[in-house]
Amino acid sequence: MPAESEDAVALGHVAERLLKAFPGLDPRIVRGTVDTAYAELRYARVRTYLPVLMERRARDLLAATDAE
Template sequence: MPIEDEDKAIAEVVERVAEKFPDVEPEVVRETVDAKVDEFEGAAVRDFVPVLVEHEVTDELRET
């Protein structure tokens, strides 16, 4: 996946997660997503990073 496509997909993840958790500040959602994306740095296959990040961030925010 080209980096531009991944960046767009990550921006969409931020929007979807922010909609699911309106009580969480958008900046917190963005920071949480960015932190999860960083965990996948160096991954050989990047196509599923946005999906994995969305699932992990959603799970993390549900626990708080």
């Protein structure tokens, strides 16, 4: 399976979890934040932990957004 397909699946799973964790936020904001987190990390050489790191980064960004 190509890395791009794996990344797309990971993006979907992370977005689903974060939509449940932040139900008060607009789904477009959540998905956009996940995309931003992915963009920051997509060139990582070791891809094993990419979904975990991406989710943590997106969660931090969303927590800051939710606090505003």
